[in-house]
Amino acid sequence: MKLFRHELRFELALYQRSRELAFFTFLLPMILFLLLGFAYGDDELMGVKGSDYLLTGTLGYGVVATAFAGLTIVIVVRREEGILKRIRSTPLPAPTYLAAVLTTTLIAFLVQAVFIVALGMIAFGTSFPDNLFSLVIALVLGAVTFAALGIGLTGFIQRAEGASAVVNAIYFPMLFLSGAFFERDTFPEFLRAVAAFLPLTYFIDLVFSVMNEGAQLWDRPGDVLALLIWGGLGTVYALRRFRWTPHEG
Amino acid sequence: MSSAVTVSELRKSYGEVEAVRGVSFEIATGEIFGLLGPNGAGKTTTVEILEGYRRRDAGSVTVLGQDPATAGLAWRQSIGVVLQSSAMYKTLSVAESLALFAGYFEQSREVDEVVRLIGLEEKRDAHVRTLSGGQRRRLDLGLALVGDPELLFLDEPTTGFDPQARRRAWESISSLRSLGKTILLTTHYLDEAERLCDRVAVLRDGRIAAIGRPGELTGALPPTEIRYRENGKEVVLRTEEPTRTLHELTARSLAEGRELESLEVRRPSLEEVYLSLTEEQNE
Numbered sequence: 001m002k003l004f005r006h007e008l009r010f011e012l013a014l015y016q017r018s019r020e021l022a023f024f025t026f027l028l029p030m031i032l033f034l035l036l037g038f039a040y041g042d043d044e045l046m047g048v049k050g051s052d053y054l055l056t057g058t059l060g061y062g063v064v065a066t067a068f069a070g071l072t073i074v075i076v077v078r079r080e081e082g083i084l085k086r087i088r089s090t091p092l093p094a095p096t097y098l099a100a101v102l103t104t105t106l107i108a109f110l111v112q113a114v115f116i117v118a119l120g121m122i123a124f125g126t127s128f129p130d131n132l133f134s135l136v137i138a139l140v141l142g143a144v145t146f147a148a149l150g151i152g153l154t155g156f157i158q159r160a161e162g163a164s165a166v167v168n169a170i171y172f173p174m175l176f177l178s179g180a181f182f183e184r185d186t187f188p189e190f191l192r193a194v195a196a197f198l199p200l201t202y203f204i205d206l207v208f209s210v211m212n213e214g215a216q217l218w219d220r221p222g223d224v225l226a227l228l229i230w231g232g233l234g235t236v237y238a239l240r241r242f243r244w245t246p247h248e249g
Numbered sequence: 250m251s252s253a254v255t256v257s258e259l260r261k262s263y264g265e266v267e268a269v270r271g272v273s274f275e276i277a278t279g280e281i282f283g284l285l286g287p288n289g290a291g292k293t294t295t296v297e298i299l300e301g302y303r304r305r306d307a308g309s310v311t312v313l314g315q316d317p318a319t320a321g322l323a324w325r326q327s328i329g330v331v332l333q334s335s336a337m338y339k340t341l342s343v344a345e346s347l348a349l350f351a352g353y354f355e356q357s358r359e360v361d362e363v364v365r366l367i368g369l370e371e372k373r374d375a376h377v378r379t380l381s382g383g384q385r386r387r388l389d390l391g392l393a394l395v396g397d398p399e400l401l402f403l404d405e406p407t408t409g410f411d412p413q414a415r416r417r418a419w420e421s422i423s424s425l426r427s428l429g430k431t432i433l434l435t436t437h438y439l440d441e442a443e444r445l446c447d448r449v450a451v452l453r454d455g456r457i458a459a460i461g462r463p464g465e466l467t468g469a470l471p472p473t474e475i476r477y478r479e480n481g482k483e484v485v486l487r488t489e490e491p492t493r494t495l496h497e498l499t500a501r502s503l504a505e506g507r508e509l510e511s512l513e514v515r516r517p518s519l520e521e522v523y524l525s526l527t528e529e530q531n532e
Contacts, residue, residue, distance in 0.1 A: 090353040
C-alpha cells in the first residue's frame, strides 16, 4: 500500500505535467462541448434540450479520450522508450505499478467529468445530475472498461509513433457512430447496426438515461452488461498481449 | 571470496541464430568484470539472461545465489541495472527521478548522495528533458545505484559519449569500487575495459575467446612488435623473445655502422589483442 501511494503520487505529478494529455484528453472535449453547445444547444435532440444531449456526449468523448486514447498512448510510449523495462528491473511489483497508472487515469477522468458537468451548468444552464450515485458508478464502469480496452490494445501497437494514429483511427469514428454529438436515430440502418456493437454506444445510452430519464444503474442491465463484456474482452487481451519490453528491430 | 555470479555452459538461440554458444565464467564478490566484444557477439543477450529479462535455452546461471529465471522481487532489491537504451520520464527532475526509484527499494541511498556520486549537482532540479546524452547516462547509473545494490549490471554505459563525458562516467564507476560493489560491465571500448575492469572476457560469436586480467591478455598474444625504417621502407618484426631479437638487430646494425631509423618497440595493447581475437571470425 505504501508502494502504491508512492507510485500514485508520482503518476499524478506526471499526468499534470503532460501538456499533450492536458490538451487532447482533458481540454479538447470541453472545447468541443462549448462550440457545439453554442451552435445547437437550444435545439431539441432525442426529446431533450440540445445542451443536455451534448453533455452526455461530452462525457462519452471524455471517457474515450482520457481512459482509452490517453492511457494507450502513454503506455505504448513508455514501453517503446524502455521505461517499462527499466521499472521491471526494480522490486516494484507489476500489479502495483499498473494499479497506480489506472487509478491516475480514473482520477483524471472523474475530475474531467466534474469540470464538464460544471461547464454545462455555467454555460448552458444544464441541471445538476439527480441520480448522482448511479452516475458516478456509470462513469467509473465506463472508465474501467475503456482503460481495459486501451491496455489490451497496447499489445497490438508496435511503435510509439504509430500509437496516436491507431488510437485516433479507432476512437474518432466510434465517437461519431455512437451518437456522442448526433442523433443516432437519423443514421442509416447499417451505421446503426455498427453502432450497436460499440461499447461507447452503451456508455452514452446509460449515462443519457441516468441523467435525463431518471433511470438508475439497475434499470439499464443491458448497457451495464455490454460494458462488462467489452471490459472483460479488454482484460483478456491485456493479460495475454501486454509487454514490458520495447518492440525489437 | 564467494562468487556473485556463476555462469556455466550458457546457451541461447533466436530461431536459427545461436547468439550464445556455451559461455562460462565467474565473477567474485567485489570484482569489476568486463564483457568485451563487437556488436552481435552475445554480450547483451548474456547480460539480459543474468538480469532475468531473457530465458536461457541451456546451461546454469546463479546470480547472488539465485537463478534469475525464477528469482522473485526480493532478489531485485540487491541488483541494479543500467540497460543499453532506456529513457526516463522527461518531466521529472533528476532528484525526483532518483526519489521515485529510491521508493521502490526497502533500503536506499540518500538522493543527494547519489546526485553527488554521479556528478549532477548542478542539474539536481533540472527536468530530464533538458539533460545532455551524457548527463542522462549518468542519471541511468544513479537510478541503478539508488537502491544500494550489491551487484550492478552496466550495459555499454558510455557508448556515444564524447571523451570528456566518458572520463567523468569512468570516475563515477571507479568510485563504486570503493563502495565494494560487484559490477558486470559490457563494452566495446578497449580503453574502458583496461581502465575499469579487474578481469575481462572477450566474446566472439557467442563464445569466450579469451578471459583474464587485462594485463594477462596483453601478455599472452600477439608477440611484441619491433618497427624500424630501412631504406625508406617500414620493417615490422614480431617476436616472442624481444630481448634476443632486439639485441641481434642492434648488434647487426652497429656492425654495419648504420642507424635504425624510427626504432620502436611495443607490447601489444589490449586493442590489438581484441582485434586479433575478434577478427578471426571474418576469415
